[in-house]
Amino acid sequence: MATGIRDKVAILGMGCSKFGERWDKEADDLMVEAFEEAIKDAGIEKNQIQAAWLATAIEEMHVGKSGIPLAQALRLPFIPVTRVENYCASGTEAFRGAVYAVASGACDFALALGVEKLKDAGYGGLPQRSRGVLNSMFWPNLSAPGSFAQLAAAYVAKHGCNASDLKQAMAHVSVKSHDNGNRNPKAHLQNKITVDTVMNAPMVAAPLGLFDCCGVSDGSACAIVTTPEIAKSLGKKDIISVKALQLAVSNGVEAQHNSWDGSYFPTTRIASKRAYEEAGIKNPREQISLIEVHDCFSVTELVTMEDLHISPEGGAIKDVLDGFYDADGRIPCQIDGGLKCFGHPIGASGLRMIYEMYLQLLGRAGPRQRKQPPTFGLTHNLGGFPFQNVSSISIVGRYGA
Amino acid sequence: METGILAYGAYIPRRRLARKSVADANAWFNPALKGQAKAERSMCNWDEDAVTMAVEAARDCLTGLSRDQIRAVQLASTSFPFEDRLNSGIVAQALNLGAEISSLDVGSSQRAATAGLAAALEGAGGQTLFLASEKRRTKAGSTLEMTSGDGAAAMLIGTGKVVAKFIGAHSRTVDFVDHYRGQGFAYDYVWEERWIRDEGYAKIVPATLAGLFKKTGIEAGSIAHFCMPCTLGKVAASVAKKAGIPEGAVRDNLHAVCGETGTAHSLLMLADALAAAKPGERILVVGFGQGCDALLFEATADLQRLPQRMGVRGYLARRREETNYNRFLAFNDLITLERGMRAELDKQTALSTLYRKRDMILGLVGGRCEKCGTLQFPKSNVCVNPDCNAFHTQIDHPFAETSGKVNSHTADQLTYSPDPPTIFGMVQFDAGGRLMTDFTDVDISEVSVGLKMRMVFRIKDYDSQRGFTRYFWKATPAGAAKEA
Numbered sequence: 001m002a003t004g005i006r007d008k009v010a011i012l013g014m015g016c017s018k019f020g021e022r023w024d025k026e027a028d029d030l031m032v033e034a035f036e037e038a039i040k041d042a043g044i045e046k047n048q049i050q051a052a053w054l055a056t057a058i059e060e061m062h063v064g065k066s067g068i069p070l071a072q073a074l075r076l077p078f079i080p081v082t083r084v085e086n087y088c089a090s091g092t093e094a095f096r097g098a099v100y101a102v103a104s105g106a107c108d109f110a111l112a113l114g115v116e117k118l119k120d121a122g123y124g125g126l127p128q129r130s131r132g133v134l135n136s137m138f139w140p141n142l143s144a145p146g147s148f149a150q151l152a153a154a155y156v157a158k159h160g161c162n163a164s165d166l167k168q169a170m171a172h173v174s175v176k177s178h179d180n181g182n183r184n185p186k187a188h189l190q191n192k193i194t195v196d197t198v199m200n201a202p203m204v205a206a207p208l209g210l211f212d213c214c215g216v217s218d219g220s221a222c223a224i225v226t227t228p229e230i231a232k233s234l235g236k237k238d239i240i241s242v243k244a245l246q247l248a249v250s251n252g253v254e255a256q257h258n259s260w261d262g263s264y265f266p267t268t269r270i271a272s273k274r275a276y277e278e279a280g281i282k283n284p285r286e287q288i289s290l291i292e293v294h295d296c297f298s299v300t301e302l303v304t305m306e307d308l309h310i311s312p313e314g315g316a317i318k319d320v321l322d323g324f325y326d327a328d329g330r331i332p333c334q335i336d337g338g339l340k341c342f343g344h345p346i347g348a349s350g351l352r353m354i355y356e357m358y359l360q361l362l363g364r365a366g367p368r369q370r371k372q373p374p375t376f377g378l379t380h381n382l383g384g385f386p387f388q389n390v391s392s393i394s395i396v397g398r399y400g401a
Numbered sequence: 402m403e404t405g406i407l408a409y410g411a412y413i414p415r416r417r418l419a420r421k422s423v424a425d426a427n428a429w430f431n432p433a434l435k436g437q438a439k440a441e442r443s444m445c446n447w448d449e450d451a452v453t454m455a456v457e458a459a460r461d462c463l464t465g466l467s468r469d470q471i472r473a474v475q476l477a478s479t480s481f482p483f484e485d486r487l488n489s490g491i492v493a494q495a496l497n498l499g500a501e502i503s504s505l506d507v508g509s510s511q512r513a514a515t516a517g518l519a520a521a522l523e524g525a526g527g528q529t530l531f532l533a534s535e536k537r538r539t540k541a542g543s544t545l546e547m548t549s550g551d552g553a554a555a556m557l558i559g560t561g562k563v564v565a566k567f568i569g570a571h572s573r574t575v576d577f578v579d580h581y582r583g584q585g586f587a588y589d590y591v592w593e594e595r596w597i598r599d600e601g602y603a604k605i606v607p608a609t610l611a612g613l614f615k616k617t618g619i620e621a622g623s624i625a626h627f628c629m630p631c632t633l634g635k636v637a638a639s640v641a642k643k644a645g646i647p648e649g650a651v652r653d654n655l656h657a658v659c660g661e662t663g664t665a666h667s668l669l670m671l672a673d674a675l676a677a678a679k680p681g682e683r684i685l686v687v688g689f690g691q692g693c694d695a696l697l698f699e700a701t702a703d704l705q706r707l708p709q710r711m712g713v714r715g716y717l718a719r720r721r722e723e724t725n726y727n728r729f730l731a732f733n734d735l736i737t738l739e740r741g742m743r744a745e746l747d748k749q750t751a752l753s754t755l756y757r758k759r760d761m762i763l764g765l766v767g768g769r770c771e772k773c774g775t776l777q778f779p780k781s782n783v784c785v786n787p788d789c790n791a792f793h794t795q796i797d798h799p800f801a802e803t804s805g806k807v808n809s810h811t812a813d814q815l816t817y818s819p820d821p822p823t824i825f826g827m828v829q830f831d832a833g834g835r836l837m838t839d840f841t842d843v844d845i846s847e848v849s850v851g852l853k854m855r856m857v858f859r860i861k862d863y864d865s866q867r868g869f870t871r872y873f874w875k876a877t878p879a880g881a882a883k884e885a
Binding site for chain 1: 741742743745746747748750751754755758761762775777778779781785786787808809810811812813814815816817818822823825826827829833834835836837838839845849850851861862871873
């Protein structure tokens with residue numbers, strides 16, 4: 001009988017590069033920047049790492065395929081390196097690979113590293129690319145904002161709420177993330193904005209304006225994991241352990257079966273429920289201390305608050321406007337600025353979220369450090385489109401909690 | 402068993418270009434255009450061409466009728482999207498007519514439609530779906546740009562309960578070159594109008610009509626509807642007078658509301674006449690181009706029993722005025738527009754994939770699970786219904802004629818579209834099944850969750866590197882068709 005991942009693996013060290021428009025850096029420069037911080041934090045030698053996972057999603061824009069780019073960038077000593085890609089959940093997937101490797105007993109130290117060098121596309125936003133030979137013949141030529149914007153129309157239709165109230169709450173989401181990014185020196189965007197800035201911005205895909213969309217960034221983040229016993233033997237006192245790692249992948253129901261109304265993410269609802277069970281969390285609204293969710297767009301963050309079973313269905317607008325998810329609220333969401341302001345180098349994003357949880361749990365988050373000591377931190381990635389996607393949840397926390 | 406027309410249909414694109422916008426932009430160069438700056442012409446949306454319009458005209462023609470007896474599809478045009486790929490074959494696939502039919506493209510003359518229709522009628526065995534469709538390329542600021550329109554017509558030909566009995570046809574072939582378009586050239590070269598009128602229409606058409614009346618023994622005075630396209634002033638009326646056809650029989654050539662739809666126009670005027678004709682009335686159709694064809698029909702009582710269709714007037718009522726001449730130029734590739742880097746994506750089509758999936762892509766054929774009944778698109782190996790998930794239970798289910806409703810939508814300004822924003826969303830079919838799909842012929846202000854939609858066959862992408870047009874189906878508001 002499977003017992004889940006809870007407390008079987010500890011995070012020994014983490015690192016994260018500065019995110020942003022890193023015009024002077026290649027992907028390997030960013031990987032080294034994140035890795036040097038993590039290896040120093042872990043307190044082990046590079047050659048003690050026995051297996052590695054590399055996450056990149058749009059590899060054709062920078063490093064190309066395979067695990068070789070990571071092995072070469074760090075001169076890893078001919079160890080197994082696996083490249084993973086699962087849309088925007090790629091970083092969390094690399095982490096899952098490394099954590100499972102340690103949990104299985106196959107190795108003592110494993111590395112998960114995510115990197116993306118997106119700012120060589122020549123234009124703003126995610127690069128336009130093929131959807132696959134057959135998909136390109138019948139899918140709309142959709143952009144990411146175009147596909148996510150549709151949550152809004154469906155949400156308003158389902159809950160009978162006012163479209164302008166929804167837009168107001170979406171604006172609050174973005175203003176809050178800019179406030180938080182302002183306190184994060186590694187964030188891509190560190191400027192504060194107002195609700196008016198969001199409301200009056202040019203439209204990208206109705207009702208998403210420019211400030212409802214996260215940026216596209218260059219960056220890298222990584223984690224070195226081991227067993228709690230080895231972490232203790234290395235002298236670590238505050239041990240941060242993995243409580244849950246879950247993934248739910250669309251099987252076509254949303255896109256092809258009329259049971260889905262377009263206003264929420266069935267994958268996130270399922271993955272988060274499984275993650276709470278794995279972590280032994282009975283009441284997420286009471287027990288989760290901090291969350292980092294996939295706020296690619298303001299509306300995504302908003303509906304995700306319900307899909308994580310934290311806000312009641314139809315209640316996200318109220319919670320958001322009440323400040324429940326603000327940095328000084330009950331459960332801060334994107335206390336580091338989120339994808340919106342920390343930035344979104346796709347392969348690195350999942351690991352960047354776990355990095356923030358790790359810092360907050362250890363009290364190392366500087367000016368944005370949460371005063372009440374956190375116990376459980378949840379991260380969430382959503383890769384793909386509302387109508388077919390990959391949703392990943394990780395929960396990390398104090399060992400034994 | 403009588404031979405004739407079993408059903409008719411038409412299609413005219415929704416956009417109407419105000420001729421004043423053409424004159425305003427070009428009169429600095431050619432002040433004579435000001436004299437033509439009246440009323441409007443139809444213009445294709447960026448995702449329409451002779452093939453897509455033919456599909457719509459055919460669907461209009463086949464409204465409420467079985468497609469089982471159709472044995473041939475023929476398409477007349479001088480603006481085929483493919484020079485070497487059977488254009489009528491694309492139409493046949495889009496209409497899901499099956500492989501057991503013959504197909505033929507007819508071209509090379511403005512008379513292609515009437516010549517082809519006469520041949521189809523004279524050789525009628527089984528049912529032939531005869532289509533004519535045109536989207537002429539014209540130079541900016543030309544008279545042809547002013548007088549042309551885009552459109553298509555469809556005639557289902559055969560024996561039995563004809564709505565218009567075919568009485569006879571007569572043709573003359575004369576190498577009178579009023580205009581031509583040589584191989585490798587995009588645009589027509591046109592000679593002087595007065596010569597075309599006096600030596601062309603005024604001599605060749607009456608001689609053809611005389612031959613027809615002699616052959617059929619029909620009196621010119623008995624003609625109730627005279628369908629003769631001609632963009633030159635009063636020519637049809639003077640030809641009618643010379644031939645002895647009553648003045649009142651000369652039908653409106655739709656210049657004010659549509660423009661001349663090239664080789665399709667004779668049949669478009671015929672479709673318009675059929676919508677107005679009473680049983681027993683005679684309809685004469687003329688096609689002109691390197692000679693002349695004249696076809697004579699007589700409406701029957703069955704005309705009134707034909708299920709209601711859009712026809713010419715229905716599609717004319719489905720109208721959106723276009724006053725931005727620059728958009729017309731861009732749609733027709735008449736200016737070099739900065740389309741942005743997102744337009745550079747390679748659009749190569751894997752022909753082997755397209756062939757394997759031709760029913761799905763060109764025919765919008767999905768699946769129906771024989772175990773649980775769930776409709777789904779695309780058809781797949783495993784039923785999508787989470788309570789079923791049966792393997793290998795799906796049979797073909799065509800979605801093209803099913804209506805649906807908008808489930809979610811947006812107007813995407815970021816992605817590339819020849820006519821931004823890209824409006825798309827999830828359409829849920831009333832009978833089951835759904836599709837995330839492009840919307841077309843739509844204004845964002847009219848889109849809402851629950852809006853009724855119908856599917857239309859359109860250009861999905863154009864591969865400018867290789868000259869390949871990729872087709873698929875899109876959703877358009879169904880209301881516009883209903884109101885008309």
